[in-house]
Amino acid sequence: MNPVVCKPAVVFPEFEVSQDETVAFISEAFPTSDILPVALKMVRNTEVITRRLSRPLSEIATRSDFCARNTSYINKARALAVLAARQAMDNAGIKPSEVHMVIATSCTGFSMPSLTAMLINDLALSVNTQQLPIAQLGCSAGVAAINIAANHCRAYKNHNVLVVSAELCSYLYHPDDNLLASMVSASLFGDAVAATVVRGVSGRGFAIKKSHSIFLKDTENYIAYDIRDSGFYFRLDKEVMHSIKKVAPGIERFIHEHDDSFSGNKFYVVHTGGKRILDEVVNSLGLNETDIEHSRTSLALRGNLSSASVMDVLKRTFDGQKISPGQSGVMIAFGPGFTTEMSVGYWV
């Protein structure tokens, strides 16, 4: 019996922002920038049609310091995390008292105590719940957390692990940061809080056979935070676009080694990343577009949700109802390092 990732819940904040509104916003915020036309073209190319944010664009355009932004982040992330966690426990058919470990991933704000302590209080989890907050794995944290949860359940087969990924990316945007990359980033990322329960026994969903990590040496600059007095500035080096083809052989080798039906029809739960990252995944791994249709849809309707993306894609995989029991699947996310976190398994 392998640990099973149950159906995720994904909740969103209130402000819906379309690509057109984003384009208008950037045009107004940086009217004199030489690179505005290029930036707007790149925003159009993200293929993010719409997304939800925790604060209106008018507020995002107003400079606010680290403290104000982080305080608001904590309050909203906490409230949404409670909603997502309750739905995820319902989906998994467990009660709060049946959670043995809670993992919270979030790289878009910081608190100590962390969301894990807040969730024990707010959800009335057992006082013996093991806590694991993860703040520094970026977009790969969702899969990393699920893999750690699965390994925990291998050691304690009757355990349930609640995994919550709370990413309010709109709190990372700095109006004083008029770099092209930051403008484009701001248009790519959306806000969401996702949650799932990984069960050692009795779960229905994605059973994990084996997890794997692949690190690209000396690429610490590919995806990084530039940490300044006013907070975390997200930095993406364009070299990251070439990283997928470098890790693809390792991904394929791992799938070969651990998937009994390599030649069969597999399902793919791939972190949305961005349009070009998904293009690279399709090309480098020799996939069909239908293999990553849920990732494309998630990107178009929600944007890149950082560590919460993979749960949004997994939820769409559940809702799509195209997977047969026993069918093999792969879950993959990419993040700072540059790191690939993945697992192979099957539907149960």
Add this chain to the structure above:
Amino acid sequence: MNPVVCKPAVVFPEFEVSQDETVAFISEAFPTSDILPVALKMVRNTEVITRRLSRPLSEIATRSDFCARNTSYINKARALAVLAARQAMDNAGIKPSEVHMVIATSCTGFSMPSLTAMLINDLALSVNTQQLPIAQLGCSAGVAAINIAANHCRAYKNHNVLVVSAELCSYLYHPDDNLLASMVSASLFGDAVAATVVRGVSGRGFAIKKSHSIFLKDTENYIAYDIRDSGFYFRLDKEVMHSIKKVAPGIERFIHEHDDSFSGNKFYVVHTGGKRILDEVVNSLGLNETDIEHSRTSLALRGNLSSASVMDVLKRTFDGQKISPGQSGVMIAFGPGFTTEMSVGYWV
């Protein structure tokens, strides 16, 4: 076969600061404070005789912003972490290529990518090393990380997990923060980077039978970061002093359930916390002073090293050579939440 925590390595930065120098520093920094006499008395009461810091007191007394402090933190933490990790791998008798997972705990600075990515690069660990950075568990992170490492080795018995706790507490001190609690905190905490290897098989040291967490509901304010524009301000509520007696029954019950020799002569590896925390541990758990002698020594000579403390105490337990193979032991740390992380096991 239970996972084994091998002999830790603990490395320190260059600046040795005595209690007398700390008293002189605070007296000069806050000459007009009404509460100076009380603060100095509390500093004397910490029983921290000396400690090592990453920067001289003259630099600490100069206001520096989040970015400058955090950049310096990253550079120094990284360099010391490499040294500690190499020694820890030597102690455990493994090569860098034999590390399957790297866990880094640090709450005194922030980076993305995290120390785990830096260590894969700097130590030439395998590119398939699983990463787990923990930034938000404060002083309890060392034991929490060792427990997660042990659970990982229960699932994968031939694995080795490198655990690095890098805490440069001197980077948390804000000269503009003239609260009594902050002054006293500054005199309590020292800087260190500690590392150990948890081995699924073949290790010599503390074999972990079972780990446990105990959370005190609605105590998020006991130990917390007040996050401001200029960084993280450490806040300790004096109520924390009463928390040990509240968790003591849970600690004793867990030891009773999982330790076969409850009435026998056990060894204790207890996070240093502070003088009063250790007094409370002795009183609430009915221990002898000799049971926590290494914690008292670590506190006196190194100060509270946050998540690295427990490894300094464990190293002293190894060096003390008073433990017999098979003897039962307990490892305990306290942190924000308010949380107790612990494990029971035996010497092997």
